[in-house]
Amino acid sequence: MVTQTDVLVIGGGATGTGIARDLALRGVDVVLAERDGLSAGASGRSHGLLHSGARYAESDPEGALECLEENRILRDVAGACVRETGGLFVQRSEDDPEYFEEKRAACEEIGIPVDVIDGDAAREAVPGLSTEVERAMWVPDAVVVPSRLVAANAADAREHGARILPHSPVASMAVANGRVESVTLERGDGATDGTSTEETIEPTYVVNAAGAHAGRIAAMAGVDVEMRPTRGVMVSVEHDGLEPVLNRCRDPDDGDIIVPHDGQVVLGTTSVPVDDPDDYETADWELEGTISECATMLPAVADAERVRTWWGVRPLYEPEEAEHGGRGISRGFHVLEHPDEGAENFASVVGGKLTTYRRMAEATADLVADRLGVDAACTTAERELTGAADPETLDEFVREFDGQGPTDSDLIGSPTPGA
Incomplete structure (x- = not known):
């Protein structure tokens, strides 16, 4: 089977589905291919924090402002994909008070709303918060439900003409005369018996949004x-009853974020280089260290029943990491073209974070539209996602x-039983 299309997007996370939606809304014919189900990579294996920008305010003001702006946009367009919680940066007695003041000043300079409260007020807002917390700072963090967000973007793209192909890994590419001429997919379509068919896509342009596999x-x-x-x-x-996201107010390190869910909290995280995003070790020290460090903010989590554990792999871009390094640096994104390497109709979008996926998609779609001669503008910042207002509809998209x-x-x- 051979299919011709304007754009093939490879990767079914937030960025890939966001690109497919953006381009489809501009009238571009799009096929999106993901080797597994949607959200199988970093998007669906994150801690689910919708950044306010406060985490990066002093280290990367530009990236922090991007987070703030995208945070506000997603609250408007993503409906039940976002949970309004607020966030607290908490300072324990051993934490550097100058760091707290630097972060507060940086947030105020950027325009991130902050409200400083003392330890007693923080414990009133968060029952069970450590007695060692001396003060805290409210910021507009929130929680994102990534499975819903990705599925809603895919459904919206499909509603505007895109084809969404989960379980369709790339088998091969044919490159000639400086262009990707065709891409062959293995179409499993979720078959449990391992059978698959092949479909060859002949795209005018290819976008590589494969995250850590880029x-x-x-x-x-x-x-x-x-x-x-x-x-x-x-x-x-x-752990029941936590409302705001908790952030330890210190240089970013292991175990410094607690994200509230209904009756549970997600504790995170570590940062350990891996050679292969599909095959890497997992270490008990990461798990135990994360719990121990998070317990310095909320002691009850140390002995709480563990519900599930998972590792995610961040799609970090080597040149940026080599230049900056460090966990305090905002995870910026890059849209790379490759004409000098013999692939003039091929672009890769790398780096970034879940909070800024829509902006990454807009930048990529702007580039692709320009290369295709499409003059339609991006509308994703104003248009509500398909099904965003109805959690049941969103959850059905996730299952589909x-x-x-x-x-x-x-x-x-x-x-629903019997459905």
Whole structure:
């Protein structure tokens, strides 16, 4: 089977589905291919924090402002994909008070709303908060439900003409005369018996949005994209009643974020380089260290029942990491073209974070539209996502696209019995 299309997007996470939606809304014919179910990579294996920008305010003001702006947009357009919680940066007695003041000043300079409260007020807002917390700072963090967000973008793209193909890994690419001429997919379509068929896509343009696997996909097109993925552990434990996201107010380190869910909290995370995003070790010290460090903010989590544990792999871009390094640096994104490497109709979008996926998609779609001669503008910042107002509709999209990730499996509703 041979299919011709304007654009083939490879990768079914938030960025890939966001690109497909953006382009489809501009009237571009799009096919999206994902090797597994949607959200199988970093999007569905994150801690689910919708950043306010405060985490990066002093280290990367530009990236922090991007987070703030995208946070506000998603609250408007993503409906039940976002949970309004607020966030607290908490300072323990041993934490550097100058760091707290630097972060507050940086947030105020950027325009991130902050409200400083003393330890007693913080414990009133968060029952069980450590007695060692001396003060805290309210910021507009929130929680994102990534499985819903990705599925809603895919459904919206499909509603506007895109084809969404989960379980369709790239088998090969044919490159000639400086262009990717065709891409062959293995179409499993979720078959449990291992059977598959092949479909050859003949695209005018190809977008590589494969996250931590971007380097492997780029190599199939004969180009080089240097990735430097790192793994991070998340553990969900039983804990009822936490409302705001908790952030430790210190230089970013292991175990400094607690994300509230309904009756559970997600503790995270670590940052350990990996060579292969599909095959990497997981270490008990990451799990135990994350729980121990998070317990310095909320002591009850140390002995809480563990519900599930997972690791995610960040799609970090090697040149940026080599230049900046460090966990305090905002995870910026890059849209790379490859005409000098013999693939003039091939672009890779790398780096970034879940909070800024829509902006990454807009930048990529702007580039692709320009190369295709399409003059339609981006509208994703103003248009509500399909089904955003109805959690049941969103959860049905998740099931349809096999898009359930471990981050939010406790928040996605089960099918109605007999349905």
